[in-house]
Amino acid sequence: MTDTNAQSPGSPNTPYNEALAGTLIDRTIREKIVLVAVALPGDSDESVDASLDELALLVDTAGADEVARLVQRRDAPDHTWYIGKGKVEELKELCLALDADTVVFDNELAPSQQFKLEKLLGRTALDRTAVILDIFGQNAHTMEGKAQVELALLRYRLPRLRRGANAKMSQQRGGVGGRFGSGETKLETDRRRIMRRITKLERDLAALSETRALQRQGRGRSGLASVAIVGYTNAGKSTLLNRLTDSGVLSEDRLFATLDPTTRRLALPGGEPVLLTDTVGFISRLPHGLVESFKGTLEVAAQADYLVHVVDASAPDPHGQIDAVHEVLREIDAAEVPELLVINKADLDPAAAKDLLAEFTDSVVVSAATGEGLDDFLRAIGDRLRALAVVYDLFVPYDRGDVMASVHREGEIVSTTDDETGWTVRARLSDASAGRLGEFVVSTQEATA
Known part of the structure; x- marks a missing residue:
């Protein structure tokens, strides 16, 4: 890892790869990293260990190796060093003994703390936020993703x-x-x-956000419901999208493999099509700066009709991951969007998946890798979307077969009656479809699930 306090960030016109490559991590070697955490009142030993385990995964994803850990329990962080001065000296000796290149704190360091630690330790000091930023820098591929990370x-x-x-x-x-x-x-x-x-x-x-808003308007005019897949990083969101739509989205067993949203069309068992969007994975204590920079991308979740919340049943702390996802959803104003909890990776830990299903009885269990449970998932999401829809009664003249085709394509036909001059149709439609077909709408009633 290289020094984040470098004097010049590069010219404002420097290309992304040149400006950001190696900003935090030297890709040519596997650096030796010492992980540091401060356990505050209320933090159990188990939660601290679990958080450090996740940090170790982040460091490994970024291209470095953990060689040691150091934990200090304190009533409050030290305002100068974050850890105590004596612990800093112990950390320095540990780094010298292991020839460590960098120390990474699981906690967020103030700039002054980071500077003083580097000065005393004689090596780079980073925090969790810096490591996550570095991983995002590696995985951004589109123009928008690169701009958001930069x-x-x-x-x-x-x-x-x-x-x-x-x-x-x-x-x-x-x-x-x-x-x-x-x-x-x-x-x-x-x-x-x-x-x-x-x-x-x-x-x-x-400007890119305005372009995306226009694209969403176009999709809205199509009358198709939108479903966003959200969840903790590496929960299997992209694998689920690939399994359902054959989309070919990058799907790897590593953190933050997907940063750029991908939308695909999916036909539900009843025949009604929906738009299914994969989103960037969330993580505990996702840096606020990243949430702000990616707000344009994350707003796809806030504006969706329904959320598919994927949770990894085999994760060490699935409850903590569910809570972390809900925290980010609140931050991006998506907490009110209805969701279906999908318990994934049942093939890896069937017992854990069964326990979660017993606790979250309104959820479904799947394995995106094997396809197990996907029929149940599709039926569930179809039922949920129909429960949200509004039922409209329409009268369509016999010479307007194009309108009947639109109703079949964009909604769900509940019943059809042949009259003297046309069809009386009862159908579940989206607001956009109902608006376009307004001249044929006779009455409206709320749907029942």
């Missing part, structure tokens, strides 16, 4: 810029009469360049 990274780095020991205090002079003033320091120049780049990225992402 924005989050620059926001993280801005308060951590510090003047190097050999930095010149007056790198630039003013214009006329500049020889009489000290001009800008390199630190000020770097800060200004980062702010310019942040402003540009925010503008670019706002």
